[in-house]
Amino acid sequence: MFRRRAFTLIELLVTIAIIGVLLALLLPAVQAARESARRVQCRNNLKQIGIALHLYHDTHSVLPPGYLFFGPPQPPPADPNLGPTTKIKDAPPPGLLKQPNDPGWSWLALSLPFLDQAPLHNSINFNIAVRLPVNEVIRTVSLPFANCPSDPQTGIFTVYDEQTATMGLAQTSSYAACFGAFGLINTDPDYGSGLFLRNSHFRLADISDGLTSTIAVGERATIMAKSSWAGVWMGGTVRTTPGAPVYTATTELAPAMAFSRVGSRALNDPYCEPYDFFSPHTGVVFFLFVDGSVHSLSTSMDQATLQHLATRASDDDAGNVF
Numbered sequence: 001m002f003r004r005r006a007f008t009l010i011e012l013l014v015t016i017a018i019i020g021v022l023l024a025l026l027l028p029a030v031q032a033a034r035e036s037a038r039r040v041q042c043r044n045n046l047k048q049i050g051i052a053l054h055l056y057h058d059t060h061s062v063l064p065p066g067y068l069f070f071g072p073p074q075p076p077p078a079d080p081n082l083g084p085t086t087k088i089k090d091a092p093p094p095g096l097l098k099q100p101n102d103p104g105w106s107w108l109a110l111s112l113p114f115l116d117q118a119p120l121h122n123s124i125n126f127n128i129a130v131r132l133p134v135n136e137v138i139r140t141v142s143l144p145f146a147n148c149p150s151d152p153q154t155g156i157f158t159v160y161d162e163q164t165a166t167m168g169l170a171q172t173s174s175y176a177a178c179f180g181a182f183g184l185i186n187t188d189p190d191y192g193s194g195l196f197l198r199n200s201h202f203r204l205a206d207i208s209d210g211l212t213s214t215i216a217v218g219e220r221a222t223i224m225a226k227s228s229w230a231g232v233w234m235g236g237t238v239r240t241t242p243g244a245p246v247y248t249a250t251t252e253l254a255p256a257m258a259f260s261r262v263g264s265r266a267l268n269d270p271y272c273e274p275y276d277f278f279s280p281h282t283g284v285v286f287f288l289f290v291d292g293s294v295h296s297l298s299t300s301m302d303q304a305t306l307q308h309l310a311t312r313a314s315d316d317d318a319g320n321v322f
Helices: 009-060 118-122 133-139 303-309
Strands: 067-069 103-106 156-160 166-171 175-181 215-219 237-239 251-253 259-262 284-289 294-298
Touching: 009 175, 009 215, 009 284, 009 294, 133 166, 156 237, 259 303
Parallel strands: 175 259
Antiparallel strands: 067 103, 156 166, 175 215, 215 284, 237 251, 284 294
């Protein structure tokens, strides 16, 4: 008598269980491999930006400004260590009079010719403000080196003004220039201890702390706050992204669209604000140093050391008193 051979129910269940266990073991390994590849790409993005900054310096004898401003510099901020103690507000309440910041084109926009983006650079009229509708086509261009592949909310986003009115659309960047340690980015963008300020034109020779120990650019992921690679919009804001892995939601003023700083909070701290460096990677934040090297700094590293790395000159503590 012919008998058909087949799996019993128990054999089938055991087979399914084994497959499930194998998948459970395999998926984390696949995810880890993908994240490792994304980290390599993020480092390469910063490395490419570093090469561009050096080529800019070779061409112009200075590094690009943090962003362009066609106006006189503001007077230095008051030193809170002198006179009666007063509370300094980095982000004052919204007002009808907007702080002038036009045209606002960023350090990254100015570096485009050295990032294989000469046609895009040539299409920009740097005398016309970033925020104007005529520039929407330009500022919504996606730049492959401007966004970290681990950053989950990159792409075109809406920029809002201080009154939460829509200003226009822009393409994100996962990287911000280093304004320094502390410093009032919102209200005093001309004064900071870092390498990039409004209308700054620092030479490599101005960096007395050494090129290997000074941060130029770092991660400011869109998962934390969204800003435009094109630059600063007069009257615009940078806001905590809804759902960001932090406890508070904050709105910063226009200059923070180009800059991040190191303050009293650790990297990726749950109380970070939109002008803090922040990474989508677990445990580390990637930074480009002035010498062109890229390093992953631990989120648990000593804060005083991190603040030192964010300054261009240790003996210039003007930005460290605020």
